[in-house]
Amino acid sequence: MKFDYLIIGQGLAGTLLVHALKKRGKSCMVLDNPEQPKASEVAAGVINPVVFRRLTKSWLIDELSPQLLSTYAELEHEFGTRLFYPLQIKKVLGKGENEFWRKKVADDKLQNYLLQEPEPISSPYIEAPFGVGTVIQSGRVDLSQLIESMRQQLQSENSIQFEKVAWNKLTLQENRVIYQDLEAQKVIFCEGHAVSQNPFFKNLQFKHTKGEVLRIKTTTYNENFILNKAMFLMPEGEQYYRLGATYDWNDLSTSPQDHARIELTEKLSTFFTGTYEVVDHQAGIRPTTHDRRPVLGLHPQYPELGIFNGLGSKGTMLGPYFARQFARFLCDEDQTIQPEVNINRYFPERKQSR
Structure with missing residues (x-):
């Protein structure tokens, strides 16, 4: 053939x-x-056009963005199923980060991807006393x-x-x-x-990284945006959320580890007060150079x-x-x-x- x-x-x-x-x-x-x-x-399939660590645009995002939108739209039409879900990302800000956020958005002209003004968050299950910064042109792909x-x-x-x-x-x-x-x-x-x-x-020269994610179910929390604070909490619908992800450059097995589950749930507890249960725990190896x-x-x-x-x-x-x-x-x-x-x-x- x-x-x-x-x-x-x-x-x-x-x-x-x-x-x-x-x-x-x-x-x-x-x-x-x-x-x-x-x-x-x-993988959760998160699309985030900025790098939070430095609050800069992701590499090539101005070129990547139109191509990814058109490609996933073509594939949705071809397969007759939904693949791309636009979702804002809400970055939980720490003390003193509000002014840094405003200044970076203005100085680096990031208005296409970030709202300049931090805002309070209304959910009673999220502790964000200094507000959140909002990312637009973000979302997830159902991989x-x-x-x-x-x-x-x-x-x-x-x-x-x-x-x-x-x-x-x-x-x-x-x-x-x-x-x-x-x-x-x-x-x-x-x-x-x-x-x-x-x-x-x-x-x-590859330098693969292991990533672990949890799937949780909650009957209390119900927000349709991706929450971020050194990790992400991403809605998948019907009370399910994806929680991740870890980075491990040493253990390249595909077996989920208890310490990763503990790391993720402990990070979540620093800002999330809703009740939930862990329904799945997965691990994968990111192919990285x-x-x-x-x-x-x-x-x-x-x-x-x-x-x-x-x-x-x-x-x-x-x-x-x-x-x-x-x-x-x-x-x-x-x-x-x-x-x-x-x-x-x-x-x-x-x-x-x-």
Whole structure:
């Protein structure tokens, strides 16, 4: 069976790249390892256009924002289901942070993303004596629904197989790759943190992080915004909320840990007084590079192999923009890959070839 591209992995990166390539009339076969946990199925999918630590705009947000809105709208139309939920983020402010918030919004011209004036919060279950700062153009993407909808579509088209790829069974020839009974022009690896074991990408410097999240149910609290104070409390509907997330660079297992649950619930107790029960606890490994930038492009030595990975904790924002950029590159529409994300940053002595 011949295809234009073999896509290895159907998490967020693989899903968005398939969408971008199919828009350009390209055929894709996806090989997805059903035994590999996906960070995308654990992640909350928060879209936050600012970095709270420095109160600055997220990297490239002015370019990312229109692309993510159009991409998720296209996918909602294609799948006939809702994926994107606009939600304001309310940042709980500490003593003295009100004036800092006002000044940063004015000086850095952040009015497109932040309300300049902090405001009180009306919920009796939130302790915020110094008010909250409000983020706009924010929200969440239902990543589980996105991935499942794409999986169902691919199954209906006989364009996905569930298996672990054996790298030593890939046969590379000029302008084509053969894997078992499949043939394609190129193979693109979108395999999340499993890329660390991929022998073709040993030069890449990954620094994966484990993240744990809780799902809670509360019958007292009922607010339709994302609350943030060194963590997030995000509504999912029907009295359910997502609480997260932790960051661990040492334990890269996918098993939830009690200490992470305690860390999250203790942080929540510093500003939240509502009653709740924990109904689920999940862990995932964010695919993250050493410089916290995605990595995409074709292997300089093996141009039949490509990679789209490293979306990290900002994946719902970065993914649509860079999936489109990479698809345009692969389809000869535009040969631009931004230097900050180009695979060539790990192969400085080589020139990108196609």
